[in-house]
Amino acid sequence: MNIHRKAGLIGSVAALAATAFYAVPTATAATANPSWVGPAPVIKGAVTGGTLNILNQGDFEHIDPARNYVGGTLDFYRFFIRTLTQYRTINGKTELVPDIAADLGTTKDQGKTWVFKLRPNLKYEDGTAITCADLKYGIERSYNDDILDGGTTYAHDLLANPTDYKGPYTTPTKNLSSVTCSPKGDSVKFDLQQATPYFPFVTTFGAFSPVPVAHDTKQNYDLHPWSSGPYKIASYDRGKQMTLVRNKFWDPNTDPLRHNFPDTIKVKFGFEQNALEQQFVSDSGAAQTGMTLDTEVVTNLATVSGNDKYKSRFFAFNSPYARYLAINMDTVKDLNVRKAIQCAVDLKTVLLAAGGSAAGRYANSLIPSNISLAYRNFPVCGRDVKMNPESQIAAAKALLAATPNAKKDLILAYRDKGVEPARAEAAQQALQAVGFTVTMQKLPRAGYYTAIGKRGVSGEPDVIQTSWGFDWPAASGIVYALLDGRTMLATDSHSNYSRSNVPAIQTLFEKADATIATAPQEKLLGDIEQKLIQDYAAVVPLYIETSNFMAGSKLGGVQPDGGYGTISPLYAWLKK
Amino acid sequence: MSSTGTSVPAIEGRSPSRLAWEKLRRDKTAWVSMTIVLVFIVMALASPIFQWIIKTTPDAFHPNTLNDARGALPLGKLGGVSGHHWFGVEPRTGRDIFLRFVYGARTSLLIALAATTVATVVGVLIGLISGFFGGRIDQFLSRTLEIVLAFPSILFALAITPVLEGVLENSGVPKGNASRIPVMIIVMATFGWPYIARIVRGQVISLREREFVEAARALGATRTHLVFKQILPNLWAPILVTVALNIPTFITTEAALTFLGAGVIEPASDWGAMLLHSVPFYSVDPLYTFIPGIGLFLLVLGFNLFGDSVRDALDPKSAR
Numbered sequence: 098m099n100i101h102r103k104a105g106l107i108g109s110v111a112a113l114a115a116t117a118f119y120a121v122p123t124a125t126a127a128t129a130n131p132s133w134v135g136p137a138p139v140i141k142g143a144v145t146g147g148t149l150n151i152l153n154q155g156d157f158e159h160i161d162p163a164r165n166y167v168g169g170t171l172d173f174y175r176f177f178i179r180t181l182t183q184y185r186t187i188n189g190k191t192e193l194v195p196d197i198a199a200d201l202g203t204t205k206d207q208g209k210t211w212v213f214k215l216r217p218n219l220k221y222e223d224g225t226a227i228t229c230a231d232l233k234y235g236i237e238r239s240y241n242d243d244i245l246d247g248g249t250t251y252a253h254d255l256l257a258n259p260t261d262y263k264g265p266y267t268t269p270t271k272n273l274s275s276v277t278c279s280p281k282g283d284s285v286k287f288d289l290q291q292a293t294p295y296f297p298f299v300t301t302f303g304a305f306s307p308v309p310v311a312h313d314t315k316q317n318y319d320l321h322p323w324s325s326g327p328y329k330i331a332s333y334d335r336g337k338q339m340t341l342v343r344n345k346f347w348d349p350n351t352d353p354l355r356h357n358f359p360d361t362i363k364v365k366f367g368f369e370q371n372a373l374e375q376q377f378v379s380d381s382g383a384a385q386t387g388m389t390l391d392t393e394v395v396t397n398l399a400t401v402s403g404n405d406k407y408k409s410r411f412f413a414f415n416s417p418y419a420r421y422l423a424i425n426m427d428t429v430k431d432l433n434v435r436k437a438i439q440c441a442v443d444l445k446t447v448l449l450a451a452g453g454s455a456a457g458r459y460a461n462s463l464i465p466s467n468i469s470l471a472y473r474n475f476p477v478c479g480r481d482v483k484m485n486p487e488s489q490i491a492a493a494k495a496l497l498a499a500t501p502n503a504k505k506d507l508i509l510a511y512r513d514k515g516v517e518p519a520r521a522e523a524a525q526q527a528l529q530a531v532g533f534t535v536t537m538q539k540l541p542r543a544g545y546y547t548a549i550g551k552r553g554v555s556g557e558p559d560v561i562q563t564s565w566g567f568d569w570p571a572a573s574g575i576v577y578a579l580l581d582g583r584t585m586l587a588t589d590s591h592s593n594y595s596r597s598n599v600p601a602i603q604t605l606f607e608k609a610d611a612t613i614a615t616a617p618q619e620k621l622l623g624d625i626e627q628k629l630i631q632d633y634a635a636v637v638p639l640y641i642e643t644s645n646f647m648a649g650s651k652l653g654g655v656q657p658d659g660g661y662g663t664i665s666p667l668y669a670w671l672k673k
Numbered sequence: 674m675s676s677t678g679t680s681v682p683a684i685e686g687r688s689p690s691r692l693a694w695e696k697l698r699r700d701k702t703a704w705v706s707m708t709i710v711l712v713f714i715v716m717a718l719a720s721p722i723f724q725w726i727i728k729t730t731p732d733a734f735h736p737n738t739l740n741d742a743r744g745a746l747p748l749g750k751l752g753g754v755s756g757h758h759w760f761g762v763e764p765r766t767g768r769d770i771f772l773r774f775v776y777g778a779r780t781s782l783l784i785a786l787a788a789t790t791v792a793t794v795v796g797v798l799i800g801l802i803s804g805f806f807g808g809r810i811d812q813f814l815s816r817t818l819e820i821v822l823a824f825p826s827i828l829f830a831l832a833i834t835p836v837l838e839g840v841l842e843n844s845g846v847p848k849g850n851a852s853r854i855p856v857m858i859i860v861m862a863t864f865g866w867p868y869i870a871r872i873v874r875g876q877v878i879s880l881r882e883r884e885f886v887e888a889a890r891a892l893g894a895t896r897t898h899l900v901f902k903q904i905l906p907n908l909w910a911p912i913l914v915t916v917a918l919n920i921p922t923f924i925t926t927e928a929a930l931t932f933l934g935a936g937v938i939e940p941a942s943d944w945g946a947m948l949l950h951s952v953p954f955y956s957v958d959p960l961y962t963f964i965p966g967i968g969l970f971l972l973v974l975g976f977n978l979f980g981d982s983v984r985d986a987l988d989p990k991s992a993r
């Protein structure tokens with residue numbers, strides 16, 4: 098489930114203060130909000146017309162809403178896909194807004210059933226009406242992930258399924274009983290397996306978008322998803338290019354977050370990293386009126402960052418990724434040894450190995466500071482890591498000295514990809530400097546997350562270098578996945594790589610489950626995370642990664658999107 | 674006018690090896706190339722001394738030599754060249770490039786020489802057997818040799834390395850370079866022996882019908898005696914040349930394998946790995962790419978030129 102797989106990311110150079118990019122919305126209160134009604138807020142200076150170029154190295158993995166699970170594409174395909182709820186980023190502030198829904202959902206039973214009102218008068222690209230039945234069909238399709246692979250599994254994981262429904266292709270006679278449309282078709286009700294307070298975040302994913310049965314072409318739907326947004330696909334030559342033109346049936350008055358400034362959007366694939374970077378640096382050709390969704394500035398970062406010449410078209414912002422070391426609590430049982438590891442790791446050499454302060458910002462927590470309801474700035478190993486990221490050698494040595502028979506032989510597992518080996522070496526050196534002996538366990542890219550989750554195997558690593566990209570910008574999208582030991586199996590830790598399984602913490606998790614209002618729940622999850630880091634030394638947070646992108650000089654409205662942590666073309670417009 | 678008397682040099686009998694040596698001694702290219710090769714060998718052998726002089730290790734990070742705000746590139750000119758770090762430091766880690774360079778030479782030479790030795794022994798043996806016995810044995814060995822030559826060696830090496838490594842690890846060899854380097858040597862030797870075997874076979878076929886072999890055979894010499902005492906001593910010249918020309922091939926293969934990820938495991942120093950790491954920085958820190966590149970270039974050139982000179986010296990027909 099470690100998502101937002103990004104292409105061509107190596108790490109980088111440059112510094113830019115990323116501004117706070119989202120405020121976590123309260124999902125329970127569903128009072129109608131005037132800003133939920135279209136049209137989207139005015140973008141200052143934006144004009145209509147022209148062709149927006151999007152230049153990418155690789156084609157989109159999938160654009161079928163049931164199959165797409167890639168951050169940049171989730172952001173981009175909002176041009177033609179509308180979902181139940183969606184993120185809106187205006188002036189650096191991100192909030193959850195209803196998209197084809199008219200509200201953010203209401204629940205009367207602590208989040209076990211959710212009812213969303215639906216927006217009236219929505220139309221597809223052929224002028225036919227978008228119905229509640231289409232939304233239900235879109236969700237049902239995602240159950241056929243044997244045929245439609247690649248997407249999120251949230252619909253199966255969360256929705257109740259008493260009749261063991263397997264998708265419209267497998268069981269065309271049945272339907273998913275947990276999704277019900279009101280008789281008038283103006284609202285939809287979801288029955289969940291258990292109380293899920295963060296459900297309105299989950300409904301931003303493509304599985305919760307309407308698909309007309311008449312146009313469902315199974316796997317081929319990936320070539321032409323039926324548009325509900327401001328653009329439609331005019332042509333799509335896989336691996337080469339895609340052209341989007343205006344969808345005249347889209348009504349801005351029904352959409353609180355989208356604009357349609359360019360006349361045409363041309364997406365071209367097949368560029369080479371360095372050549373494309375160079376094109377943006379020199380602002381030449383199509384790059385002048387273009388941007389890229391998958392090519393970060395890497396080799397030219399030293400030239401571009403902090404240079405006034407590029408300031409207006411260079412974007413450095415928080416990615417959704419937290420990089421960290423998980424300490425295996427199964428194999429490193431002694432708290433003092435875990436604390437010694439936490440003290441020994443030198444965040445400075447680690448971040449330098451990744452590219453220095455342009456690659457990320459030191460982290461004391463796996464929750465980015467922007468998630469303000471849950472994040473808190475607590476010290477790790479007695480120091481503020483942002484001020485003092487260096488290894489705390491004396492403290493680590495003292496902890497080891499105070500521990501009789503301390504485990505000093507560690508296995509460090511890391512993935513053979515990009516800067517990750519160099520980062521692991523940095524950690525290895527720091528650990529060895531305080532008296533550990535570190536055996537490096539280099540694992541192949543493919544299957545890495547499966548391998549490091551295995552419990553009770555021979556050569557099970559003690560320290561695991563890993564990362565997490567949140568699926569929605571809230572602690573509920575991070576802490577449950579990474580630190581909750583309750584769903585762990587004897588053979589598989591799932592994504593709880595530190596195998597944390599502390600009874601006192603489980604009680605807190607249960608309390609968080611029962612707390613349905615977003616703000617107090619987020620606070621509880623923040624408490625849990627702080628305790629596990631400070632009192633149990635379950636993980637060593639390293640840094641929150643920064644993304645670095647460039648856009649052409651003739652584009653306005655390009656901005657980082659807080660919902661996905663990607664560079665967004667949604668409000669891009671062409672300067673005359 | 675002609676002088677009278679003493680300056681006519683005495684005519685002396687000189688053995689072919691003596692002739693070859695004198696020819697080699699007069700060859701300037703041979704001297705230059707030999708010097709290059711010797712410098713690299715001495716440098717590789719002396720790498721612990723350099724480590725002692727510079728007072729750091731090739732793996733040690735030096736965060737203070739890096740510019741945190743500018744992509745962790747080395748501080749200072751030319752990739753951080755200074756009195757302490759003679760060739761600068763590696764971007765992002767600050768590891769000393771000079772030490773990694775000399776230790777990299779060690780890795781390259783060690784693996785190339787070991788692979789050459791294995792390939793030569795195997796190649797000579799198979800060439801001798803194939804050429805001497807002829808017939809079905811020759812048919813079989815020659816076809817095997819052709820099959821091996823027809824393999825896409827680099828691709829095959831990439832595929833077979835993890836497999837062989839697994840076999841070694843399962844039989845108790847420690848993980849990491851302790852099993853990876855032997856695997857590299859085996860894989861490289863596997864694709865190196867046919868070249869030697871083919872040359873040796875050809876030579877043996879022409880030698881085995883010669884009079885001295887016939888004579889020995891008539892005197893009742895055993896096959897072993899014929900092969901190892903009569904024929905093999907006459908083959909050292911072509912073997913020497915092939916060896917000298919094989920080493921540079923193995924050096925580049927070793928670097929290529931490491932570059933492609935089937936080579937030496939880091940943090941051990943290696944030129945192929947240095948080249949790989951320098952790629953993202955070629956525009957901002959070109960020296961980092963040049964150093965391992967020039968090292969490879971000089972060492973390969975040195976061995977090649979030296980091999981050529983040896984061949985010229987050993988070939989009585991070559992006039993230079």
